[in-house]
Ligand SMILES: Cc1ncc(C[n+]2csc(CCOP(=O)(O)OP(=O)(O)O)c2C)c(N)n1
């Protein structure tokens with residue numbers, strides 16, 4: 244069998260449905276093998292977007308998303324999405340081409356050592372040097388991408404190897420179960436939770452797995468322990484729950500931080516060091532139980548007293564069976580925190596001012612999104628508002644990157660989400676800066692006949708950095724830009740463009756766009772002038788009154 248056919252066979256065997264990318268001449272054998280396969284090739288307009296799509300596919304399905312590029316410049320364009328997948332714990336496989344390795348007559352034209360380049364960005368990076376190894380290398384790549392903690396892997400398939408013949412068999416995945424936590428550690432954690440007075444549950448990014456969601460629900464129902472989430476733990480448990488105390492979107496000074504200070508025990512499920520610490524440990528403060536697939540990386544602000552290491556879902560299930568409800572628990576102060584938070588979150592939901600305030604914008608987006616609707620956020624100031632004010636009802640309904648926190652991922656992630664869930668409402672929420680970093684993918688969305696709504700928050704600036712600049716007392720400098728006419732820009736692609744000119748137009752426009760088919764781009768001017776006052780001062784002052 245031809246080696247490139249064998250490669251594609253191995254991918255099919257791994258259950259690959261899509262490959263996102265831009266081929267170069269070094270991939271032509273592989274491309275021809277893909278042509279004859281069941282895998283759908285999705286051509287993008289930039290490799291970065293292909294990588295973001297693959298990573299998002301991995302995040303949503305738990306199975307590696309696959310992307311493809313040529314050697315040199317195509318592969319270097321995969322650097323940012325590799326970091327995105329790796330830091331975000333999203334399983335993804337990158338395949339890049341290369342010149343023939345056995346004999347080449349082209350000197351170093353386009354040659355960069357891509358395997359080395361990928362080393363700090365991946366769990367596994369490998370050049371295939373013999374066609375007989377293809378099946379094993381592909382299996383190994385998928386194993387590493389998927390296994391906890393999931394992430395990015397890379398395979399380089401040189402042109403001459405792709406053309407070889409091979410008889411090597413496909414490698415089947417072994418049947419394997421994740422190790423579960425040892426009984427004594429469950430007993431230690433159970434006792435610690437039972438003996439505490441004000442325990443609090445923290446849901447972090449590694450808790451975002453299907454069975455873990457179900458087990459956490461069970462644990463909360465059985466114990467009645469209040470919980471909060473990190474940005475990447477949003478939606479793992481329904482945030483409408485009366486025990487929800489908020490999201491750790493702000494680093495400190497929020498109502499939630501009063502609850503954290505008051506707690507004598509934090510049960511930290513799925514903590515991941517890539518996220519900004521949701522709370523800081525100190526000698527004389529609360530104790531921490533670390534529940535995760537892997538043990539805790541010790542840090543000056545993170546040194547848990549007890550660890551429960553093993554499959555998270557199983558650990559939570561065992562704790563749910565053992566802990567029960569304790570009469571010594573007192574959640575009175577947490578109730579007050581929740582009450583104040585709810586009051587504050589309701590502010591500005593219907594504010595008529597224009598340009599629109601982030602509070603109103605978030606509320607209107609929530610109003611049009613059904614419980615399973617997905618918003619894919621790019622990176623900007625609005626991300627903090629969405630993390631804090633938008634309630635996620637289901638897991639993976641807020642695709643938010645608080646790990647690499649790269650601009651440019653919003654639109655490609657939304658396209659990938661729509662491919663995975665054609666029946667769900669999907670919306671990209673981007674700043675005018677982040678949107679323009681991958682706006683060319685509007686063409687991809689249209690070519691794929693995607694039904695998609697893209698909301699652009701228009702402030703003619705890198706608003707997030709402006710906000711920090713002003714908060715740090717610097718002069719306003721260097722963060723403004725101009726924009727194309729977004730309505731005409733959308734129309735030039737064949738998409739529908741909409742411009743919001745009054746705050747009350749946003750909600751009906753969003754609803755209308757979601758009901759219609761096609762790609763809809765909505766240009767909404769946003770007013771961030773109150774963000775500093777509200778996020779940095781007002782919330783801090785109000786929470787101190789508690
Ligand atoms: C690729 C990349 N470049 C730069 C940054 C730093 N950065 C974070 S937010 C931001 C501004 C985002 O501007 P925009 O997309 O317009 O959103 P806004 O905050 O204005 O709503 C910048 C420059 C980043 N996170 N990622």
Ligand SMILES: [Mg+2]
Nearest residue numbers: 674675704706
């Ligand atoms: Mg902006």
